[in-house]
Amino acid sequence: MNDEYYMEFALSLGKKIVGQTSPNPPVGAVVVNNGQIVGFGAHLKAGGPHAEVHALNMAGEKAKGSTVYVTLEPCSHHGRTPPCADLLINKEVSRVVIATTDPFEKVAGNGIKRLQEAGLEVEVGVLKEKADEVNEQFFHYIKTKKPYVTLKSATSLDGKIATASGESKWITSEEARLDAHKYRHSHDAILVGVNTVLKDDPSLTTRLPVEGKNPIRIILDTNLRTPLHAKVMTQNDANTWIVVGKSVRREEKEAYLNYNHVEIIQLTNETINISELLHVLAEKSIMSVFVEGGAEVNGSFLKVGAVNQVITYMAPKLIGGKNAPTAIGGAGIDSLEVALPLQIISIEKIGPDIKIISRVEDD
Numbered sequence: 058m059n060d061e062y063y064m065e066f067a068l069s070l071g072k073k074i075v076g077q078t079s080p081n082p083p084v085g086a087v088v089v090n091n092g093q094i095v096g097f098g099a100h101l102k103a104g105g106p107h108a109e110v111h112a113l114n115m116a117g118e119k120a121k122g123s124t125v126y127v128t129l130e131p132c133s134h135h136g137r138t139p140p141c142a143d144l145l146i147n148k149e150v151s152r153v154v155i156a157t158t159d160p161f162e163k164v165a166g167n168g169i170k171r172l173q174e175a176g177l178e179v180e181v182g183v184l185k186e187k188a189d190e191v192n193e194q195f196f197h198y199i200k201t202k203k204p205y206v207t208l209k210s211a212t213s214l215d216g217k218i219a220t221a222s223g224e225s226k227w228i229t230s231e232e233a234r235l236d237a238h239k240y241r242h243s244h245d246a247i248l249v250g251v252n253t254v255l256k257d258d259p260s261l262t263t264r265l266p267v268e269g270k271n272p273i274r275i276i277l278d279t280n281l282r283t284p285l286h287a288k289v290m291t292q293n294d295a296n297t298w299i300v301v302g303k304s305v306r307r308e309e310k311e312a313y314l315n316y317n318h319v320e321i322i323q324l325t326n327e328t329i330n331i332s333e334l335l336h337v338l339a340e341k342s343i344m345s346v347f348v349e350g351g352a353e354v355n356g357s358f359l360k361v362g363a364v365n366q367v368i369t370y371m372a373p374k375l376i377g378g379k380n381a382p383t384a385i386g387g388a389g390i391d392s393l394e395v396a397l398p399l400q401i402i403s404i405e406k407i408g409p410d411i412k413i414i415s416r417v418e419d420d
C-alpha cells in the first residue's frame with residue numbers, strides 16, 4: 058500500500074475523538090510493519106497516553122523496524138506524559154510519517170529534529186490539509202489563545218429565525234436539528250443568551266441516537282435572569298456556567314451556588330465583553346465554543362469578529378415580516394469592507410433543508 062492509505066486510518070481515528078481531548082489535540086496513530094497493521098491508537102483524553110503510546114503498546118515487539126503514521130508531529134517536551142519522540146526512538150521504529158506539524162511553540166519542529174538526529178527516517182506532510190482540518194480547533198486555540206467559535210443558525214429561506222410573533226418551532230427539520238447535535242458533541246461548550254433560555258428553556262445537551270458528549274452550557278446573562286427552574290439549572294447532566302456583568306451583587310448569586318453543576322463567571326464590565334469572555338474561557342481550557350444564538354448573541358460575536366466557522370441550516374420556508382428576527386441581530390457591521398472573510402466549504406441537503414458550512418480564511 059502507500060503512505061496515504063495508512064494515514065487515512067490514523068486521521069479517521071483522530072477525527073472520531075474531536076471534542077474529547079481538550080485542551081490537547083485529537084491525534085491518531087497507526088503502526089505498520091512488513092505491510093501489516095500491527096498497532097493503532099488515539100489520544101483519548103487530556104492527561105492520558107498519547108496516540109503513539111497506545112499504538113506502540115499494541116504493536117509490542119513489532120514496533121521495532123516499523124513505520125509509524127501519526128496525524129500530528131510527535132511531542133518532544135515533557136507534558137503530563139513523557140515525550141513521544143523519545144518513545145519512538147527507544148522502540149527502534151525505523152520510519153515516522155507525520156501529516157502536519159504542531160504550532161505549539163514547545164513542539165514546533167523539535168519532535169521532527171529529535172527523530173532525525175536519532176537516525177529515524179521522517180516524512181512530513183502526508184494528507185496535511187486533512188490533518189489541519191481535524192486539528193482546526195486546537196491550532197486556532199494555540200495560535201490565538203482564544204477558543205475556536207462555531208456560530209450556528211437555523212433559518213427560513215429568507216433568513217428568519219422566528220415569526221414576528223416569536224414562533225420558531227420548528228423552522229428546520231428533525232434531521233437538521235439532529236445534525237446540529239454533532240457540533241454539541243465536538244465542541245467543549247455550547248453558548249446561548251438568557252433570552253433563549255427564557256423563551257425555549259433548552260436543555261442544550263447532546264442527544265444523538267447513540268451517546269455523545271455533553272458540552273459545558275454557557276449562558277450569557279448580564280443581569281442574572283436565568284430562572285432557577287430552567288432545565289440548565291435543574292438538569293445536572295452537563296455543567297452550566299452563567300456569565301454575568303459587573304453589577305450583579307453577591308447576594309443575588311447565592312441561590313445559584315447551591316447547584317454543584319452551576320458556576321457563575323462574573324466579568325469586569327456592566328455588559329458582557331465578548332473578547333474578555335473568550336479570554337476567560339481559554340484560561341479555563343475551553344478550546345471550542347458552539348454558539349447557538351439567539352440573534353443578539355450572534356450579533357455580539359460578529360461585532361468583534363469572533364467567528365471561525367458558521368453552520369447555517371436553511372429550511373424551504375418563507376416567513377417574511379420586517380419585525381421577524383433574522384439570525385444575526387445587534388448593530389451589524391457598518392460597511393461591507395469589514396465583512397468576515399468567509400469561504401463556503403460545503404453545501405448539502407439534510408432532509409428537506411440545506412446545510413452550509415463556511416469558515417473564516419485561516420488567520
Ligand SMILES: Nc1c(/N=C/[C@H](O)[C@H](O)[C@H](O)COP(=O)(O)O)[nH]c(=O)[nH]c1=O
Nearest residue numbers: 211225227228229234257259260261262
Ligand atoms: N427553532 C429552531 C432551533 N432553535 C433552537 C433554540 O434556539 C434552542 O437552541 C433549542 O431550543 C435547544 O433546545 P434543546 O437544547 O434541544 O433542548 N434550532 C434549529 O436547529 N431549528 C429550529 O427550527
